Amino acid sequence: MKQKVTLKIIAKEFDVSISTVSKALKNSNEISEEVREKIKAYADYYNYKPNSLALQLRAQKTSVIGVIIPEIVHHFFSTVIDGIEEHANKRGYNVMVCLSNESFEKEVSNISVLTNGSVDGVIVSIARETQKKEDYNHFEMLLKDGFPLVLFDRIVDSLKCDKVIIDDIGGGFKAANHLLEIGSKRIALLTTEDYITVGALRKVGYRKAMQSAGLEVDEDYVFKINDTKNLYRQIEKIFHLEKVPDAILAVNEIYAAIAMKIAIEKGYKIPEDIAVLGFTSGLISKFTSPPLTAITQHGYLMGQQAAELLINRIEHTGPKEFQKEVISTGIKIRKSTYIGE
């Protein structure tokens, strides 16, 4: 790669000092019209651009924010990144994305790499492994130094920092409630294992809705799916219940789609025999048949909020106390729970 033009090179070219060039390019009227013009012309011609590393080092500010997510091939997370990008760009920041791949070690190393001066702050959604280990030391170190950190979606309450979460309890409630409203009595819950907070919280919401309807939660109707094993086999167990449920609430759209597919294969009519509802994060719900009613998650908004909190923290332009933003969910009613039209 060819040597890039620097102030030094231009200075040598015209036999002036570096600072003269710097000022000329900034249109400082300390510099004579004549010199200014010829320097600008030269710089322009050779496509001079100030080296941003030098600027950053000097300014002690990179205008870059780091983002660490567990995986990117996941509609929800891409949506969040999109939101982060949008807000960050608007405020003059760039985004550096790192993946933890759900690994504790990679998360720690990402944090370490990012916080050595390359970024002004980080936004992270915690890796599963970290959540399981409950080792948040790497974050605590950062916070001790007052390094700007925003947690989203997969958060941990004990960390003193800004957070933005989806209202999963509300979402679970909204979901179960919708099913109750359409007349479901026996709602099966397809959820994740307990240490995955998202699943656990949605379950809380489900439980709340059941209780407000005066129904008690039958634990036989709660299925904790292990993501690493055969999903079909695990989900099929729903249909081994003595009394097959008349509704299925799944905490994500894959589980929902699979459950629906199995139900149809077994000859059940959706939604007449069994209504199905999922939490969506992608495009699947729209294209199943029947299309799935789903709780929607506004990842984009979440990303924007996270970026806003972070940048406010970086620029000291928000409240001093740590914020916890809650993004409420929506519900998109489709044919899997809706008879009529």
Place this chain on the structure above:
Amino acid sequence: MKQKVTLKIIAKEFDVSISTVSKALKNSNEISEEVREKIKAYADYYNYKPNSLALQLRAQKTSVIGVIIPEIVHHFFSTVIDGIEEHANKRGYNVMVCLSNESFEKEVSNISVLTNGSVDGVIVSIARETQKKEDYNHFEMLLKDGFPLVLFDRIVDSLKCDKVIIDDIGGGFKAANHLLEIGSKRIALLTTEDYITVGALRKVGYRKAMQSAGLEVDEDYVFKINDTKNLYRQIEKIFHLEKVPDAILAVNEIYAAIAMKIAIEKGYKIPEDIAVLGFTSGLISKFTSPPLTAITQHGYLMGQQAAELLINRIEHTGPKEFQKEVISTGIKIRKSTYIGE
């Protein structure tokens, strides 16, 4: 944010010179055991980490690669990023992601920001608007300076740089061929407008397959869908043909899913009356009913290859001539084209 520890600070603490500290931390045996240990202990305790900006500025190397994609909320592109990340990390690089949002202007500004010293090279998939304008000046400038650039997926042939593309012609051929093999005679093609190369290339493959089968392509069976308008209405036109096709080949999974849905609504049996096949980039094909046969696209591999080409270019560790890697497609046969079992 608290002042980070620097060599200077440590040096002052022990009343030694900065270089002594630097060496001590590098375990240089130029420094006495005693001094070394106390400095290391201190650094460790205060969690010293060398400022990477300073290192980068000094080394004239950032070990960061920039990636510019049209959008991230798109399974294919996330997959590619995933692949880029994987390879980049393996070789000690980090990834900075920017979105062009299909806008020419944003692409230009992204290039400009990234290439001012923040990254050692960039990987880009060109924005639609840029393709439409055919203005590739921002890339030509880079190449003139010998700046490492790799184009993927949406490329332009005239640019002299490394490229990696999907074998779209082969994919179109493979797709049409499969349909012909299962006995389809009248294959409708659902494609994009011509300036979208991907669609155009797949069409070429389709045409080739038809011709090798001794069939001629009836342009009435080619539907160019405009992504901004009502997809349903446009796709429905397939069924207005005097002779309804016995197979539909769609250049992406959304079109395929919609076409299939409309067909079913109209009472056609899939695949008996009409076989449907799409190019997949997400999870939709798997969850439609029947599940869609699809040409698969290996974005992950593509990302890895792109990163490899770029890093080889950066490190001068590959061939001097520009490479053009072609990633071949796969085909996943599902029920939408398969009778039996």
Place this chain on the structure above:
DNA sequence: CTGTTAGCGCTTTCAC
């Protein structure tokens, strides 16, 4: 064994 110096590219204050 330890320190001085120069330099990466840039900005800015202060002299001249």
Place this chain on the structure above:
DNA sequence: GTGAAAGCGCTAACAG
């Protein structure tokens, strides 16, 4: 009007 010098944080050649 122009330039010298300091400094951002670090490394490395060289001097002592």
